[in-house]
Amino acid sequence: MANFFLKKRIDRIVSVAIYAFLPGVNGVALLVNSGIVVIFFSLLFTYLYLREWKVASHIVLIACLFVDNSFAIFYIALFVYALMKRKTDLLILTLILFSASMYLYGFDTGGKPRGYFIDTLGVYAIVFSPLLFLYFVYAMYRILIKEEKNLLWYISFFSLVVSLLLSLRQKLLLEDFAPFVVLSVPLMVKVFFNSYRVRLPAFRKLHTFFLYLSAHNTFLSIQCLVFSINHCMLL
Template sequence: MISTNKYSYYFYTILTLLFCILIFKADTSLSISYKEALNVFVNTSVLSIITNISIYLFGQNDIALRIPFILFYVASVILMYKITHNYFKYEKDRLISIVVFMLLPGVLSASLLVNSAIIVIFCTLLYLYYFEKYKKHSYFLLLLFLLIDNSFAILYLALFFYSIKENDKKLLYFSLILFALSMFIYGFSTDGKPRGFLIDTVAIYATIFSPILFLYFIYTVYRAAIKHEYNLSWYISITALFLSIVISFRQRVYIEDFAPYVVIGVPLMIKTFLHSYRVRLKEFRKTYNILAIVTVSMLLINVILTLVNKPLYLVLPNPTKHFVYQYHFIEELSNELKKKNINGLTSFDKELMLRLKFYGLQEGDNYFISSKEFYNYDEKISIKYYNKELFMVYLKKLK
């Protein structure tokens, strides 16, 4: 009990620290993107409702924009911790598993952005928690998920395969009906010419996990398959992974639809690694030690780059290639415009205007603004990081 309490203390301490870091990051390092602005001002999805409720309660600012998703992240981590209560033999193994899950670059990123990925992770873990606690499926939750996001079709498909293995006819029919309803309501994208995007998909997964961790994850799900060590989490992870890879042979995959289901397989991966490590004598653990050190190092590098990435602009010849370029500059630009008492803007760039609107800049006919240089502009405003000019707008006073 003392040992359990000790590791629980470590867990909640790390989670609290990460929560504070994410709040700080949301407040100081990110600006609203165009897609996020659409969710605030245009769209009417569940995502938009959640975002606008937060803004209504806490004001139109960056923390209010992102706090719901940070809270979903915290709740997801706690649910994962609860789910793995009896999964590991040792409490320290459980702590290692949950820390890896918490620090996955894809999971951390999802907690800071206005998208459905972290909501899907939370809902899936809530369903698994109910299943682990009560040893039965929550058909109410499955029905509710239908109204939240299109990607739950993947969960329904995974449950369909699981029901075949368990010979559960009720789950089989229910999951099949919900899958069909999801396809009917949301459809399935087949846009564009058939092209192979397998390498792109694998590269994104490698970014979400970190490269070595993703390779070991593939080995883990394969090993579980050949040893017939199936559980519900395995079915969900393998269905999402396999389906995304198959689809990527023909078209680009919206990875945010699949990744939330893949990352819940982290405990299985950690359990497999630690078991393989312990069954070997110390003199035969060298390869595993090297693998663990390299993996943790790469994971930490990815975490640092996820949380502290502005210095990358110093080494990138093209700033637009920065992986979070679309989340930078606009708040700083709005502050510069306010300092100069510039408001009442018009522009051909509707994306820029919608983003500026979030920070209180209104449309009007006082100034014309453009991110592209044009003839006889009156003023240029540039945004710099580390004294490097990265983003410019050009203004013309109209009256």
């Protein structure tokens, strides 16, 4: 799917490598929860839709309703995308599916209102690794103000925004949001290499340093996450 956003082979390889080594993705694989299924169906829909196989993509979107309740967030992001891009068929379908999701699964608003904004940011930092999360926020903001907003951006950006807004009131299950946010990896790679390549070699040192530091930080985050999971399983 990275072919739709990244033209160079090396960019696609870096994108796949980053995704494969994200602490959150590895954590989902170790815990064997629904997150990996959510990621699969999200990527499948995105691929089919970008290939303009609308019937197949709509079938997958309908099937998502019965896969997991977290797809309600996915429907919100797609609704905004369809609204901004004037995709009438997708707009109507996502509105119907979101309503059906609320009817089938509802939305938990119980409990005493409390702020979990900082906690949510911390979990996202674990999902990406701290440095990559900072760059993710930067990439989303840069695309918002300067670059073309595509389907992946709408999915990742609005999943992040909705989760942060809801975290001001209540504690969230981040597995309901994180699978959609990590889809932004190709966009992060694109923003990074676009910025890297417009500079002369003498002025690329900061980017190179950030790349190596992020890689080290990501591997360290993976080790900490695996250790924490193993420790919890032994208790």
